[in-house]
Amino acid sequence: MDITTKNPDTTPPAAPEPPTAEQKRAARGATRPGDRIFLGLSRGSGILLLAVMAAIAIFLTYRAVLAISEDEGNFLTTFEWNTNLNPPSFGIAVLAFGTIVSSIVAMVIAVPVAVAIALFLTHYAPRRLSGPISYVIDLLAAVPSIVYGLWGALILVPNMNGLFGWLNDYLGWTGIFSWEEGAPRSMLTVGILLAIMILPVITNVSREVFRQTPRMNEEAALALGATRWEVVRIAVLPFGRSGVISASMLGLGRALGETMAVATVLSPSFLIQASLLDPGGGTFAQNIAAKFGEANEFGRDALIASGLVLFVITLLVNGAARAIIARRAEYSGANA
Amino acid sequence: MSTVVAEKPGSLQGARLPKWFPYALAGGSVALGIGISFAAGLDSNIQWGLIAAILFIVGTYVIATRVEGKRQAKDRIATSLVWVAFLLAVVPLVSLVWTTVARGVKVLDVYFLTHSMGVVADTETGGGIYHAIIGSLEQVGLATLMGAPIGVLTAIYLVEYGRGKLAKAVTFFVDVMTGIPSIVAGLFILSIMLQFDMEPFGFAGSLALAILMMPVVVRSTEEMLKLVPNELREASLALGIPKWRTILKVVLPTAIGGITTGIMLAVARIAGETAPVLLLVFGNPFINNDPFEGAQASLPLYIYQQYGGGVETSYDRAWAASLTLIAFVMILNLGARGIARWKAPKTGR
Amino acid sequence: MAKRIDVSGLSAYYGSFRAIEDISMTVEPRSVTAFIGPSGCGKSTFLRTLNRMHEVTPGGRVDGKVMLDDENLYGAGVDPVAVRREVGMVFQRPNPFPTMSVYDNVAAGLRLNGSYKKSELSDVVEKSLKGANLWNEVKDRLNKPGSGLSGGQQQRLCIARAIAVEPNVLLMDEPCSALDPISTLAIEDLIGELKERFTIVIVTHNMQQAARVSDRTAFFNLAAVGQPGKLIEIDDTERIFSNPSVQATEDYISGRFG
Numbered sequence: 001m002d003i004t005t006k007n008p009d010t011t012p013p014a015a016p017e018p019p020t021a022e023q024k025r026a027a028r029g030a031t032r033p034g035d036r037i038f039l040g041l042s043r044g045s046g047i048l049l050l051a052v053m054a055a056i057a058i059f060l061t062y063r064a065v066l067a068i069s070e071d072e073g074n075f076l077t078t079f080e081w082n083t084n085l086n087p088p089s090f091g092i093a094v095l096a097f098g099t100i101v102s103s104i105v106a107m108v109i110a111v112p113v114a115v116a117i118a119l120f121l122t123h124y125a126p127r128r129l130s131g132p133i134s135y136v137i138d139l140l141a142a143v144p145s146i147v148y149g150l151w152g153a154l155i156l157v158p159n160m161n162g163l164f165g166w167l168n169d170y171l172g173w174t175g176i177f178s179w180e181e182g183a184p185r186s187m188l189t190v191g192i193l194l195a196i197m198i199l200p201v202i203t204n205v206s207r208e209v210f211r212q213t214p215r216m217n218e219e220a221a222l223a224l225g226a227t228r229w230e231v232v233r234i235a236v237l238p239f240g241r242s243g244v245i246s247a248s249m250l251g252l253g254r255a256l257g258e259t260m261a262v263a264t265v266l267s268p269s270f271l272i273q274a275s276l277l278d279p280g281g282g283t284f285a286q287n288i289a290a291k292f293g294e295a296n297e298f299g300r301d302a303l304i305a306s307g308l309v310l311f312v313i314t315l316l317v318n319g320a321a322r323a324i325i326a327r328r329a330e331y332s333g334a335n336a
Numbered sequence: 337m338s339t340v341v342a343e344k345p346g347s348l349q350g351a352r353l354p355k356w357f358p359y360a361l362a363g364g365s366v367a368l369g370i371g372i373s374f375a376a377g378l379d380s381n382i383q384w385g386l387i388a389a390i391l392f393i394v395g396t397y398v399i400a401t402r403v404e405g406k407r408q409a410k411d412r413i414a415t416s417l418v419w420v421a422f423l424l425a426v427v428p429l430v431s432l433v434w435t436t437v438a439r440g441v442k443v444l445d446v447y448f449l450t451h452s453m454g455v456v457a458d459t460e461t462g463g464g465i466y467h468a469i470i471g472s473l474e475q476v477g478l479a480t481l482m483g484a485p486i487g488v489l490t491a492i493y494l495v496e497y498g499r500g501k502l503a504k505a506v507t508f509f510v511d512v513m514t515g516i517p518s519i520v521a522g523l524f525i526l527s528i529m530l531q532f533d534m535e536p537f538g539f540a541g542s543l544a545l546a547i548l549m550m551p552v553v554v555r556s557t558e559e560m561l562k563l564v565p566n567e568l569r570e571a572s573l574a575l576g577i578p579k580w581r582t583i584l585k586v587v588l589p590t591a592i593g594g595i596t597t598g599i600m601l602a603v604a605r606i607a608g609e610t611a612p613v614l615l616l617v618f619g620n621p622f623i624n625n626d627p628f629e630g631a632q633a634s635l636p637l638y639i640y641q642q643y644g645g646g647v648e649t650s651y652d653r654a655w656a657a658s659l660t661l662i663a664f665v666m667i668l669n670l671g672a673r674g675i676a677r678w679k680a681p682k683t684g685r
Numbered sequence: 686m687a688k689r690i691d692v693s694g695l696s697a698y699y700g701s702f703r704a705i706e707d708i709s710m711t712v713e714p715r716s717v718t719a720f721i722g723p724s725g726c727g728k729s730t731f732l733r734t735l736n737r738m739h740e741v742t743p744g745g746r747v748d749g750k751v752m753l754d755d756e757n758l759y760g761a762g763v764d765p766v767a768v769r770r771e772v773g774m775v776f777q778r779p780n781p782f783p784t785m786s787v788y789d790n791v792a793a794g795l796r797l798n799g800s801y802k803k804s805e806l807s808d809v810v811e812k813s814l815k816g817a818n819l820w821n822e823v824k825d826r827l828n829k830p831g832s833g834l835s836g837g838q839q840q841r842l843c844i845a846r847a848i849a850v851e852p853n854v855l856l857m858d859e860p861c862s863a864l865d866p867i868s869t870l871a872i873e874d875l876i877g878e879l880k881e882r883f884t885i886v887i888v889t890h891n892m893q894q895a896a897r898v899s900d901r902t903a904f905f906n907l908a909a910v911g912q913p914g915k916l917i918e919i920d921d922t923e924r925i926f927s928n929p930s931v932q933a934t935e936d937y938i939s940g941r942f943g
Contacts, residue, residue: 038580042493045486046506049554052547053509059527060520116421124418127743140429142601142669144608146636147658150643151432154651196428216780220843222741224794224850225770227407229414234793238784257517259611260636264643285519285611292615297530304530307523311516318515348756348767407766407797 056311064305067298075305080270081291083299092306097272098187098281099310102262103255105191105276110199111248117199118206123232134207141200149264152193153185157265160184160192164277179277185267188276190283193261198251205250209243210236242324249321253314259285284310351403358396358416365392392416440659443652449660453621453633458645465657467623468638474627475538475617475634476607479545483606484599486546487553494554495561496583513551521547522612529616536618538627541634544612549602556598560591593675600672604665610636635661687714687884688754688771688853690735695749696913697727697734699742704730706913708749710903712854717876717885719895719922722905723937727914728888731905732856735886736772737765753853770798773852777859779839781831781846787814788827790842794850809849816882817845818875837868844875848883855879857887861894873898892938896926904934 068075070088078091117137121130161184168179217235226234263286267279282290288303295303369388393413400409448464456463490510494503521544529540564587572582588595618631619641635657642654690712697705705727712718720728733739734747737758751758758768781790791810795801801809810827814820819841823834831842840860847855857876861869876898879885889895895902903919918931929935 032578032580034580035578038583039493039497042489042497043502045489046493046498046502048486049490049506049513049550050509052550053513055528056516056520056524056547059524059531063527063530113421113425116418117425120418120422124415125422136429139666139669142604142608142665143432144610144636144661144665146608146610146639147436147662148432150639150654150658151435153643155431155435156428196425196432199425214780214783216776216778217782219738219741219774219776220780220782220846221793223736223738223769223774223776224797224846225766225768226797227411227766229411230407230797232414234785234797235782238782241784253515253517257519259517259519260640264640285517288519288523289611289614300526300530304523304527307520311520314515314517314520315512318512322511348753348758348760348763348771352762352764 060304060308060311063301064308067301067305070298071302079272081287081302083291083295083302088298088302090302092284092309094270094272095282095284095287095306096309098286099256099283099313101276101281102187102190102194102283103252105188106194106198106255107248107252109192109195110202110251111244113195114199114202114247114251115206115244117203118210119232119236121203121207122210123228123236134204137200137203141204145197145258146260146264148193148197149261152189152261153264156193157184157189160189164188167277175274176276178275182279183267184277185265185279186275186277187266187281190262190266191276193265194255194258197258197261198254201254202244202247202251205247206240206244209240209247213239242327246321246324249317249324253317253321256314256317257285257310258283259289262286263289353400353403357399358412361395361399362392365389365395389420436655436658436662439652439655442656444656444659448653448656452623453638454623456621458642458650459647461649463653465635465638465653465660467620468633468635468657469660470623470625471538471617471620471627471632471634472607472636474625475541475545475613475632476603478539478542478627479549479606480599480603482542483546483549483602484553487550487599487602488557488595490550491554491557491561492583495558496579496587510551510554513547514555516548517611518544518548518609519611519615521545522615525612526615536616536631537629538617538624538632540616541613541632542627544616545606545609548609548612549606552602552605553599556601557591557595560594560598561587563594564590593678597672597676600668600675604668604672607668608636608661608665610640613637614640635664687882689714689752690854690884690886691750691752692735693750693752695731695734695747695751697730697739697748698744698746700744703913705734705905706915708916710916710919712884712886713901714884715880715882716900717880717887717898718919719899719902720886720888720905721890721892721895721902721937722914722917723907724890725910725914726905726907728903728905729858730914732858732886732888733774735854735856736774737768738774740765770794770850771852772854772856773847773850774856775840775843775847775858775860778863779836779843781834781839781842783830783832785831786828787823787831787834787842790831791845791849794846798850810845813845813849814842816848816879817841818871818878819845835868837864837871840864840868840872841875844872844879848879852883854884854886857885859888859890862890869894892926896922902926904929904931904937906933906937 067083071078071090072085072087073080073089073091075091077093078089079093081090082088083090121134125133164179164184167177171177172179213236217239218231221231221235262283266282266286268282268286268290269280270282271280273280284306288307291299291303365388366384368391369384369386372387373384393416396412396416397409400412443461447462449469450466451462451464452467453463454467490506494506497503498506524547525540525544528534529536534540568586568590569582572586573579577585613634614637617634617637619637620631620633624630624632639654639657639661642650642657645651645654692711693709695705695708696703708731720732722728730739735751735758737747739745739747747759749759753771757763758772782793785793788810791813792806795806795809811820814823819838822838823842826833831839834842840863844855844860861872864872873894876885876887880900887895887898899922901919902922902925904917904925905914906917907914917933918925918929920930924930925934926938929938
């Protein structure tokens with residue numbers, strides 16, 4: 001960067017004479033005490049962060065091993081969670097199933113709606129509406145999950161009866177949508193609530209991606225005689241695809257680890273069932289919150305073991321999202 | 337002349353449906369949907385809504401295809417779907433805000449804010465959130481005291497000094513940390529407490545919250561520091577000012593608005609976290625001012641426990657506490673955005 | 686194919702700001718008409734009013750009449766989407782769709798307009814790429830991304846994409862300003878060939894280019910910054926560059942601008 005063009009006021013001292021030796025020393029960094037302390041502090045913080053990550057991995061693994069080594073059942077396939085028995089028997093099969101099912105339901109609902117809202121904000125909404133709505137969505141992303149949970153349990157659940165009855169009447173034969181008239185505290189309700197919760201996140205990221213669509217590509221489509229939808233289809237969506245995928249993965253990461261909203265809404269049980277409408281099942285995070293109160297030390301270790309599995313799953317999902325973002329960065333750089 | 341033009345394919349004068357067409361069709365579809373439902377004796381709201389929606393979409397497609405052609409018809413369908421998605425999403429969000437406010441104001445008053453749940457059973461009226469506010473403020477405050485400086489310093493390291501393997505590793509693990517579910521952060525501290533046989537106390541929650549806060553602060557601070565133009569640093573260094581003073585006196589003041597915003601948003605986020613607090617702080621109906629000794633309450637945890645009370649009076653308290661928590665989070669958010677707007681570094685962007 | 690453009694009393698606005706004022710001119714079919722003038726004089730804005738791209742800009746608005754043969758582009762009930770099919774456009778910076786292959790880029794416009802058989806589509810793509818003098822360079826990598834081509838090739842790809850839908854008019858907004866001299870020459874040669882089939886309007890900052898490629902030249906100017914741009918004169922290119930009838934034109938052409 002050329003200093004002279006941008007900061008004419010500060011150039012005189014930068015010109016030939018000033019103490020070049022000092023300048024070099026300053027640039028090299030830690031030679032004076034002040035520099036050394038400051039570098040030490042900031043580098044120390046970075047190292048501390050790494051140490052915390054290492055500690056998380058080590059402690060979780062250690063306590064998890066303590067629990068799993070005592071497990072009478074198979075940790076991966078057992079359909080129960082009895083840590084107070086002697087010998088104890090517990091497994092994550094139901095939790096893994098429930099976590100994945102509820103997250104899939106959430107994604108199936110949230111992703112198309114979020115993409116549509118992002119398109120609405122960037123390409124369809126009247127200009128005057130778009131700004132305030134984006135702002136409101138930003139704020140909604142900040143609503144604490146426990147509030148969503150309270151709303152889900154007290155407002156959403158009673159309002160699901162109609163939908164559940166209707167689904168059972170017409171789609172009950174599939175098995176997935178059969179319902180035995182229990183309270184609608186089921187995986188489908190959880191999935192819908194999770195969808196509402198991750199909607200702002202996916203919308204925000206997708207909106208930013210769509211907004212970055214090169215103006216000239218949209219104009220190229222327009223100049224070929226494309227309608228608005230065709231502009232979206234041939235210029236906006238292909239450009240934003242990887243961004244939408246990574247946004248969805250971030251949303252998925254949230255849905256997988258969400259605790260309170262699931263804990264308040266779901267009526268849990270330790271079984272795997274095909275129906276999304278009948279109450280039952282559980283998720284990793286929900287199970288931890290629900291079982292923690294009554295667990296003894298060994299029970300807590302078992303919960304830590306299940307948390308470790310959740311940790312690994314979210315790491316993989318987030319890693320995939322980052323990889324996609326990174327690839328996209330290279331790709332768009334090549335086209336800049 | 338004009339008739340010939342209108343019929344010639346590829347002419348500019350495509351037939352257009354009038355502006356009121358979508359509204360008229362929407363009205364017609366709803367009316368017909370309700371009519372059919374009545375006639376068939378269906379009573380669910382979802383049914384007539386669905387019938388109306390299908391009528392509208394099929395109607396749009398058929399009529400627009402005939403009058404305007406297939407491409408325009410698809411365009412119209414896409415437009416209506418996008419609008420429907422937006423309206424569909426508005427319903428739950430409006431409902432959430434509306435219920436929280438409407439039911440929250442019922443018991444939210446000065447008494448509620450200044451009393452604890454000490455001798456109040458879930459089924460009784462009265463009681464308040466004073467103890468929870470104290471707990472939340474102390475836990476979040478301590479978490480911020482730990483998380484914010486470490487986060488900012490790490491970001492300074494990454495932007496101002498960071499080259500080489502260590503910086504790469506830190507960047508990578510900050511990304512990893514961003515994705516940690518809050519309950520896992522709670523379990524981590526829990527595993528330490530189990531190791532050393534400790535009872536729940538407020539500061540344990542602070543530690544978990546700090547872990548959740550750090551990566552957020554690092555990311556936002558990094559962004560802000562990168563916005564500070566290099567010319568400023570070079571100009572200062574060229575004056576013979578040591579690097580640490582350059583960072584402290586030139587770089588940080590320039591970016592301070594954005595950094596503050598990032599920290600406030602991070603505080604807003606951890607203030608609403610329930611899961612780690614549930615595991616580590618445990619909850620306590622009495623006032624406990626000491627975050628280092630004994631179980632404490634916190635606002636999100638209070639909401640969860642009042643929901644668990646399972647009766648109207650405890651639900652009312654849960655809503656009122658939700659309203660308080662949302663208000664706190666929103667004030668932080670709005671304040672952060674305000675600061676971001678006023679103190680934004682004036683770098684042509 | 687090629688059609689005549691007849692503009693009368695045309696003004697264009699950005700919000701309340703009037704960018705060009707009361708322009709009238711005729712563009713002959715099967716010829717190249719160049720627009721020259723200082724920056725900000727509204728020549729690009731005017732070009733974009735000729736296929737209704739101006740109104741895509743927020744606040745963009747147009748008064749007046751643009752007749753394409755005997756149809757007014759701004760007449761009641763005219764569909765801007767249909768207009769843009771008739772009047773193609775090439776932009777200042779090459780803008781192939783980054784996610785599409787060379788082939789798909791050229792086929793993009795055709796695919797929008799419905800059902801083509803695969804063989805038909807391939808024929809049109811080949812014809813258009815040949816028409817844009819690009820076929821020999823890309824025939825072995827039709828399925829590679831269009832963004833992998835050089836700048837000059839990308840611009841010719843954009844020209845191929847524009848002519849694939851067989852428009853009546855081709856608008857070019859400084860098509861060579863982002864290219865090196867050799868690529869510029871290739872495009873200029875191409876323009877000379879394309880005018881056999883299309884009515885071509887080109888905006889350029891380069892007066893030698895206007896002299897080289899165009900049959901007629903229009904000079905635009907503005908009284909001062911913040912004032913609307915106006916058409917000063919339009920005439921055969923030879924006359925404009927040798928013996929213009931307005932003093933301002935001569936000043937601009939000879940570099941005595943101001």
